[in-house]
Amino acid sequence: MASKEQVIVAAQEADDSSGNNGSNPNQPTTYGANRNPSSDxxxxxxxxxxxxxxxxxxxxxxxxxxxSYAFIGFWVLYIDRGLLTNAYISGMREDLGLFGNELxxxxSIYSAGYCISMIPATLFLTRFPAQYVIPTTILGWGVFTILxxxxxxxxxxxxxxxxIALLQGPxxxxxHYILGSWYRKDELVRRAGVFYVSSSVGTMTTGLLAARIYQSLHGALGYPGWRWMYLVASCITFPIAIWGFFSLPGTPRDGKRWFFTEEEFGIAQERMALQGRSNPKGFTLSKATLKRFLGRWHFWVLVPWNIQWLMGYLSMATGGPTLWLRAQPQYSTVQVNNFTAISPSIGIVLIMTFSWVVDKKGRNAILPVIAVACGIHFVSKFAWILYDTTSFEYKWFATAINYIEVSLSPINYSVANLACAGDAEERAFVVSSMLALSTAFNSWVSFVAFPTVQAPRFFRGYVMExxxxITYVGWTAFIVWFSNRQDKKEAERKESDIGDAAGEKSG
Structure with missing residues (x-):
């Protein structure tokens, strides 16, 4: 084994040989990307x-x-997606006769469509430019929102x-695939947090927008307020889709966009090369590809982890707290729609806090952050499990804090992005599989755990959550331990390789 001094010298020589010092015109151009992010x-x-x-x-x-595009696009997605519950409590239930488990x-139908398109569409981006694929899907779901x-x-x-779900799935x-194509590991979780804040803003906006539309347009031109909600949402969607064709950078493999200079695009590519982040070679369905995707630990460890995370807040997706608010006779329809904005408003603060702490403190912060969030969420579930004996205020606390586990999303998907950094196609597959298979569980578990006719109690569902x-925190502890172990092995292997190279050169 080489000494520490030999390893440092060999690493410095490797860095020097990769740069363009003018002596070798065949060496690739370097643009001065940060090779050693500060420990401070x-x-x-x-x-x-x-x-x-x-x-x-x-x-x-x-x-x-x-x-900006990720934020605004996901914001409008959450409006188009989330209007169902607001429309349901604003007259759609009575107009369409949805008096059973139709909600x-x-x-569940939405979840099925959402998970079907997710994996193939994300892999699609390894062959075709994201700046054209994503805005096209937004145009599509805007059309069905009008319908x-x-x-x-x-x-x-x-x-x-x-x-709508098929087109929103990708x-x-x-x-997340695009974020993982441009940012270093010490930058990624914060950006994922900024992106995911839009889900809170979208959910919050949906309630406030629904309340305002119901107040202002209910009965206009003979249409009930819930129908106007869908029309207004679609009018927001189309301009955002068109903007994406001009503004979304896609990935480095898709080429330079108009807003980058050659030097800026070069340094962006260099940054990812230094991170070991590879460009996709183009997905092809073959036995070798499936073996590559399923032969590593990433899929088998990260997908079950994500399923546990999503199952832990399934009541939010099925409208559980909203249906409790609707069951309170002292609240009007407008008030209930407004109150649905409280939980995502708190979520904005939680998302940025969690993602910022993990980005700054590194992997060792993941388990404490998730444990604290899940501990608070665990306590809140007993407001519903012991429904008949808990106070009105306790239930309001559980409703307000309901977004806390959702706020961990940037951590989950950033962990996957970094774990699969060296293989772009696998990264697309694992990230999309995490959400697709989690959503697939959602499509049938919600029937068992949260049938609408049991609102607002949902005893089985809240016990499950x-x-x-508990299981999500335990699985997180395993992932952190296993990842640290894998990194230690990889670092020892690289040190050994550098030491051997230095020894050969000195010999």
Whole structure:
């Protein structure tokens, strides 16, 4: 084994040989990307202390064009997706005769469509430019949101919801794939947090927007307020889709966009090369590809982890707390729609806090953050499990804090992005599989755990959620331990390789 001094010298020589010192014209051009991110992680600093001016300018452009579009696109997705519950409590239930389990059925139909398209569409991005694929899907779901305006029956509405889900399925995983294509590991979780804040803003906006539309447009031109909700949402969707064709950077493999100079695009590519982040070679369905995807630990460990996470907050997806608010006779329809904005408002603070702490403190912060969030969420579940004996205030606390586990999303998907950094196609597959298979569970578990006719008690569902708080924390502890072990082995292997190379050179 080489000494520490030999390892350092060999590493420095390897760095020097990869740069363009002018003596070898065949060497690739280097642009001065930060090779050694600072160990001094100032908590409120946005850039690393060792990032140069060109790199900071490049990061700023990436932040603006990726995060702004990711944020606004997911915001409108959550509006189009989340209007179902608000429409249901605003007259759609009576107009379409949805007096049984139709609400949970519509949620399950949406989940089925959402998970079907997720994996193939995300892998699609390894062959085709994301800046064209993603805006096209947004245009598509905007069309079907308009059609919800005219739905006359449960079956018709279910068909439109399924098509919306098919077209919305690619968005979340595709954005995470794009984030993982541009950002270093010390930058990624914060950006994922900024992106995911849009889900809270979208959920919050949905309630406030629904309340305002119901107040202002209920009965206008002979249409009830819930129909106007879908029409207004679609009018927001189309301009955002069109903007994406011009502003979304896609991935480095897709080529330079108009807002990058050659130097900025070069340093962006260099940053990812230094992270070991590879460009996709283009997905092809073959036995070798499936063996590559399923032969590593990433799929088998990260997918079950994500399923436990999603099952732990399934009541939010099925409208559990909203149906409790609707059951309170002292609240009007407008008030209930407004109150649905409280939980996601708290979620905005939680998302940014959790993601920022993990980005700054590293992997060792993951388990404490998740344990604290799940501990609070676990306690809140007993407001519903012991429904007949808990106070009104306790139930309100559980309703308000309901977003706390959802707020861990940037951590889950960033862990997957970093674990699969060296294989772009596997990264797309694992990230999309995490959400697709979790959503597949959602499509049938919600029937068993949260049938609408049991609202607002849902005893079985809330017991299930409490159990998953415990298993999710335990699985997180295993992932952190296993990842640290894998990194230690990889570091020892690299040190050995560098030491052997230095010994050969000195010999």
């Amino acid at each position: 992680k100032r908590f409120f600093a946005w850039f690393d202390a060792n990032d140069g001016p060109l790199e900071r300018r490049t990061i700023t452009k990436l932040d603006f064009f990726i995060l 949970v059925s519509l949620s 919800c305006f005219r739905a006359q029956s449960y079956g018709e509405l279910a068909g439109y919801r399924f098509c 968005y979340f995983c595709s954005i 409490a159990v998953f708080q």
